[in-house]
Amino acid sequence: xxxxxxxxxxxxxxxxxxxxEEYPEAEITLYDKRNQVSFVSQGIISxxxxxxxxxxxxxxxxxxxxxxxxxNMQMETVVxxxxxxxxxxxxxxxxxxxxxxxxxxxxxxxxxxxxAMTSVPFDKKSKLYFLKSMDDAIKxxxxxxxxxxxxxxxxxxxxxxxARIAQERGIQTTLIHRNKNLLNxxxxxxxxxxxxxxxxxxxxRLLLNTEVTEIGFDEENTIIQTANGQxxxxxxxxxxxxxxxNSYLLNQQVELGDSGAVIVDEYMQTxxxxxxxxxDVSTTYVNLLGKS
Numbered sequence: 001x002x003x004x005x006x007x008x009x010x011x012x013x014x015x016x017x018x019x020x021e022e023y024p025e026a027e028i029t030l031y032d033k034r035n036q037v038s039f040v041s042q043g044i045i046s047x048x049x050x051x052x053x054x055x056x057x058x059x060x061x062x063x064x065x066x067x068x069x070x071x072n073m074q075m076e077t078v079v080x081x082x083x084x085x086x087x088x089x090x091x092x093x094x095x096x097x098x099x100x101x102x103x104x105x106x107x108x109x110x111x112x113x114x115x116a117m118t119s120v121p122f123d124k125k126s127k128l129y130f131l132k133s134m135d136d137a138i139k140x141x142x143x144x145x146x147x148x149x150x151x152x153x154x155x156x157x158x159x160x161x162x163a164r165i166a167q168e169r170g171i172q173t174t175l176i177h178r179n180k181n182l183l184n185x186x187x188x189x190x191x192x193x194x195x196x197x198x199x200x201x202x203x204x205r206l207l208l209n210t211e212v213t214e215i216g217f218d219e220e221n222t223i224i225q226t227a228n229g230q231x232x233x234x235x236x237x238x239x240x241x242x243x244x245x246n247s248y249l250l251n252q253q254v255e256l257g258d259s260g261a262v263i264v265d266e267y268m269q270t271x272x273x274x275x276x277x278x279x280d281v282s283t284t285y286v287n288l289l290g291k292s
Contacts, residue, residue, distance in 0.1 A: 008031075008110070033077060034076070039134050089103075089107070122216070126217045153212060175206050177210065180208050262282045
């Protein structure tokens with residue numbers, strides 16, 4: 001039996017190792033466009049705060065370890081198309097244009113999520129940073145070393161953490177949030193207002209209940225435009241507005257939920273036979289709510 005797993009982050013690794021236990025005779029191949037696995041992105045915050053050793057400690061496995069366990073690791077490989085009807089997968093190496101074909105009996109989709117970005121138009125020259133991978137962490141840290149004035153878009157847990165870290169590093173920081181309260185998914189209004197007072201005291205500029213409409217570039221600065229007519233020049237922008245399921249390869253082949261996550265049953269099987277989805281890309285059944 002040939003089992004193909006697309007994506008080798010946490011859910012993909014877990015599924016691969018479990019499949020080895022259940023089907024030791026199976027040929028199990030993991031495809032991933034990156035060259036490393038098992039990076040825990042929560043370590044990015046500590047890294048930006050100055051704990052540089054955290055970054056290299058934020059991986060609990062390696063490609064070599066997974067190969068030794070019996071998994072066929074196809075790293076730096078881009079999966080371009082999945083044909084679920086004929087159980088085919090088309091892929092190519094990162095530095096190659098030649099497409100190859102792989103057949104499978106069972107497919108496990110573990111492509112995770114990607115940083116969300118507002119649907120506003122932006123200039124390609126503008127300096128935008130996201131926080132997901134190890135490369136993102138390194139690029140953002142290098143940017144913060146020389147930045148003097150930045151904006152963080154998104155007032156959730158990560159946005160508040162990053163904004164306070166940047167301000168503590170001596171960078172004038174503007175935090176822009178579309179909701180009227182910071183951490184609105186976590187705190188009630190009095191607690192949110194208390195947090196706002198702390199951040200104001202630290203020198204932060206808070207723009208709450210503010211919608212970004214466009215991001216431009218004027219030769220020197222990245223320019224943020226808001227719905228109320230403000231134009232905010234900054235050295236760069238860090239986006240922290242959440243994540244979206246990376247499900248486009250299965251679009252129109254399996255049923256997707258409102259957020260784009262792949263709908264699965266209690267066995268993580270999709271609406272397509274022999275295709276499973278795990279991790280951030282799939283829905284999760286919440287017992288307390290009685291629904292996905």
